[in-house]
Amino acid sequence: MKTAILTDTNSGISADFAEKNKIYLISMPIIIDNQVFYEGKNITEEKFFDFLKNGKNISTSQPSPTEVINKWDSILNSGYDELVYIPMSSGLSSSCETAKNLSLKLKYKNKVLVVDNRRISVTMRNSVLQAKSLADQEIAGIDIKKILEEDAYNSSIYLAVNDINFLKKSGRISKHAALIGNFLSIKPILTILGGKIEPFAKIRGNMKKCELKMIDAIKNDLETKFANNNISRLIIGAAGAGLNSDEISEWLEILKNNFKSANICYNSLSSSISCHTGPGAVGVGISFEYKF
Numbered sequence: 698m699k700t701a702i703l704t705d706t707n708s709g710i711s712a713d714f715a716e717k718n719k720i721y722l723i724s725m726p727i728i729i730d731n732q733v734f735y736e737g738k739n740i741t742e743e744k745f746f747d748f749l750k751n752g753k754n755i756s757t758s759q760p761s762p763t764e765v766i767n768k769w770d771s772i773l774n775s776g777y778d779e780l781v782y783i784p785m786s787s788g789l790s791s792s793c794e795t796a797k798n799l800s801l802k803l804k805y806k807n808k809v810l811v812v813d814n815r816r817i818s819v820t821m822r823n824s825v826l827q828a829k830s831l832a833d834q835e836i837a838g839i840d841i842k843k844i845l846e847e848d849a850y851n852s853s854i855y856l857a858v859n860d861i862n863f864l865k866k867s868g869r870i871s872k873h874a875a876l877i878g879n880f881l882s883i884k885p886i887l888t889i890l891g892g893k894i895e896p897f898a899k900i901r902g903n904m905k906k907c908e909l910k911m912i913d914a915i916k917n918d919l920e921t922k923f924a925n926n927n928i929s930r931l932i933i934g935a936a937g938a939g940l941n942s943d944e945i946s947e948w949l950e951i952l953k954n955n956f957k958s959a960n961i962c963y964n965s966l967s968s969s970i971s972c973h974t975g976p977g978a979v980g981v982g983i984s985f986e987y988k989f
Contacts, residue, residue: 700832700841701777703768705760705792706736707785708821709936709964720829721772721780723765725969726758733758736968745968746939746976757969759792762799769799769809779838783812783825783845785969788893810838815849817889819934819964819982824848827987848987851926853918854889855897856936856980857907861885863975886910904979908948911981912955918983926985931959936980938971948979960986 703721704710715722724735729748734740749755772780782800787793793813800809814824824845831841858864864885884907888897897914900907919928933956935948945963952961966978 698835698837699776699778700836700838701772701780702783702825702829702832703772703780704783704821704825705785707790707817707967707969708783708825709818709934709967710822710825712737718826718829720825721768723760723768723784725967726760727968727972728756728758729753740968742939742965742968745971749939749972749976755972757972759790759795762795765796765799769805773808779808779810781810781812781828781832781838781841783814783821783828785817785821786815786889786893787813788815788889789817810842812842812845813849814845816852816854816984818854818966818970818980819936819962820852820854820984822934822964823852823932823984823986831987844987848985851923852982852984853915853923854980854982855911855914856887856974856978857900857904857911858885858887858974859904859977859979860975863973886914888914904977908951908979911979912951915981915983916955923983923985928958930986931956932984932986933959933961934982934984935961935963936966936982937963938966938974938978939976940965940979952981 701721705723706725710720710722712722724738727734727736730753769780782796784793784796793811796811800811814821816824828841828845861883882901884900884904885896886898886900886907887894898910900910933952935952937945937948949961949963966980
């Protein structure tokens with residue numbers, strides 16, 4: 698059984714990385730001043746953040762059913778018996794539910810398995826890599842789906858927002874809350890619970906304080922809800938929105954100093970996420986390597 702792994706760019710996986718690792722990728726649509734762009738295809742990360750900083754009207758959308766079906770057909774027609782599709786969490790977008798409904802069509806029965814992994818960004822990336830490893834071991838798609846969905850909540854994500862005005866613009870906080878937040882120099886920290894974004898903390902001051910708060914939160918998670926996990930299989934994903942190389946290196950160094958035995962990597966936040974958080978957002982997620 699030859700199984701393909703497909704995900705979307707909300708995983709933080711780039712087109713180059715996907716190609717090198719034989720992972721298939723759907724680019725998420727980004728609408729900028731009524732013009733549709735596709736992440737990683739016809740707009741660079743640098744250009745996206747230029748638009749974002751210059752106040753362009755930016756929104757996101759799920760891939761159209763036609764785009765999804767065409768991608769599935771292309772993969773299945775290239776010699777694969779089945780494919781496992783891992784879109785972003787159903788709690789954050791309707792793209793997962795749309796894909797599930799499409800997969801119920803007769804022509805895709807037992808050929809397309811849609812995974813609701815309840816993840817996004819760095820933890821979603823780890824799920825995709827785990828799925829690819831399982832597929833390479835010739836594990837059937839139905840078993841890969843079961844493994845990923847059973848492991849869905851075995852992860853945490855925290856995300857600190859540098860500019861509260863982008864949360865106001867996306868409708869996640871009120872104008873009144875943004876006004877007070879700006880006046881008090883408050884940086885919100887968000888978390889993902891049950892596949893949905895929830896407020897976690899409000900930090901008064903700079904992003905360094907937010908980073909320390911997120912590290913404390915991760916340590917607490919490891920001591921409490923993830924206490925039964927094998928720490929040697931810990932994977933820490935650092936993330937950021939439009940960070941420069943020095944900022945990335947500094948964030949990685951802080952995490953390495955606090956979690957010396959962990960496997961630590963960095964991925965940029967996708968444009969679909971960054972348009973809501975704004976530039977300068979910093980995040981961290983933890984998940985665990987699965988051994989079959």
